[in-house]
Amino acid sequence: MxxxxxxxxxxxxxxxxxxxxxxxxxxxxxxxxDKTGTGAKGKLISLATESERTLFFDFxxxxxxxxxxxxxxxxxxxxxxxxxxxxxxxxILKGVDGVVFVADSQEARMDANVESIRNLKENLREHGVxxxxxxxxxxxxxxxxxxxxxxxxxxxxxxxxxxxxxxxxASRGTGVFETLKAVVKAVLMDLKTR
Amino acid sequence: MxxxxxxLHEADHKRFTAILDRLRKDANAKVTFLIDKNGQQLAVxxxxxxxxxxxxxxxxxxxxxxxxxxxxxLGEREFSxxxxxxxxxxxxxxxxxxxxxLVVIFDERSSLGLVRLRVKKCTGELGTILDDIVTRSQSQxxxxxxxxxxxxxxxDDDIDALFN
Numbered sequence: 001m002x003x004x005x006x007x008x009x010x011x012x013x014x015x016x017x018x019x020x021x022x023x024x025x026x027x028x029x030x031x032x033x034d035k036t037g038t039g040a041k042g043k044l045i046s047l048a049t050e051s052e053r054t055l056f057f058d059f060x061x062x063x064x065x066x067x068x069x070x071x072x073x074x075x076x077x078x079x080x081x082x083x084x085x086x087x088x089x090x091x092i093l094k095g096v097d098g099v100v101f102v103a104d105s106q107e108a109r110m111d112a113n114v115e116s117i118r119n120l121k122e123n124l125r126e127h128g129v130x131x132x133x134x135x136x137x138x139x140x141x142x143x144x145x146x147x148x149x150x151x152x153x154x155x156x157x158x159x160x161x162x163x164x165x166x167x168x169x170a171s172r173g174t175g176v177f178e179t180l181k182a183v184v185k186a187v188l189m190d191l192k193t194r
Numbered sequence: 195m196x197x198x199x200x201x202l203h204e205a206d207h208k209r210f211t212a213i214l215d216r217l218r219k220d221a222n223a224k225v226t227f228l229i230d231k232n233g234q235q236l237a238v239x240x241x242x243x244x245x246x247x248x249x250x251x252x253x254x255x256x257x258x259x260x261x262x263x264x265x266x267x268l269g270e271r272e273f274s275x276x277x278x279x280x281x282x283x284x285x286x287x288x289x290x291x292x293x294x295x296l297v298v299i300f301d302e303r304s305s306l307g308l309v310r311l312r313v314k315k316c317t318g319e320l321g322t323i324l325d326d327i328v329t330r331s332q333s334q335x336x337x338x339x340x341x342x343x344x345x346x347x348x349x350d351d352d353i354d355a356l357f358n
Contacts, residue, residue, distance in 0.1 A: 002199040003234040007207030042248045061248045064356040068344045091259040095232030
């Protein structure tokens, strides 16, 4: 649910990074935080466990600039990837404008990726949102690992509609901003068509 | 998408701010915030220096969402009021009309009883404005001219420029 504030001349959109545990959702957000200028970002909030696993969510507000006299602000959230935090994942999807699915490229995590997409579909449906309609980007992360499956194989298994796909190594920042730009574009284009 | 966008006009903002300002004075509070349930700040009254309103909004919304989840587990519709007591400052959070969250920050110059009383008195007014906004958004969406936003003419170049 996009929030258009005529009083403050700004538009606020919510983007959620989704994916299985340890796929690199927080790493994406952390890299965006590190490389964004002070004036264009707010605080990075991580509600994490003592072992730095996401407990509830990470939150990063960023401001990208002005379109048609309106400041564009994006609230980036991650969900906790671990299976048993499903209730929290569902809450965070409320009011989402765009989703980035961060897939773990390793062969051993294939089942976890598939299960997480199924879970995303189901949780979106509970908010009355269809994955087929929501602006959606697929990121294939951890491309640098020797155990990573070939990208075409991952795409075949994980691509669910004609969504843009980006290969990434989030720990080094590769593909992180390309993914962000794509989801921002998809969200704004979706707004245009409404 | 199934859910209507939330569109806040200057006049709505003024109405919210007037109520929040009155509440702040009546409750002897430091700051009063109105936030939508997704964590977007709608209006604020009082001294926000040293506060981070964006984070405060996101965390309050997360707090309410988690508490809503707990309520449902117990078979309750919602827990409409939350209270966090600090050594100096305290936080009173109240769900308004099921759509927004009213946050009051106060210190020892006020009391929980006073804040609760004043909050109760103004939630109806805030709820009416929220209902107006939602009704207007829905009627604009279903009108033949549509609820055209300033973004209807966005181009690829506009979006590319954001990242340059």
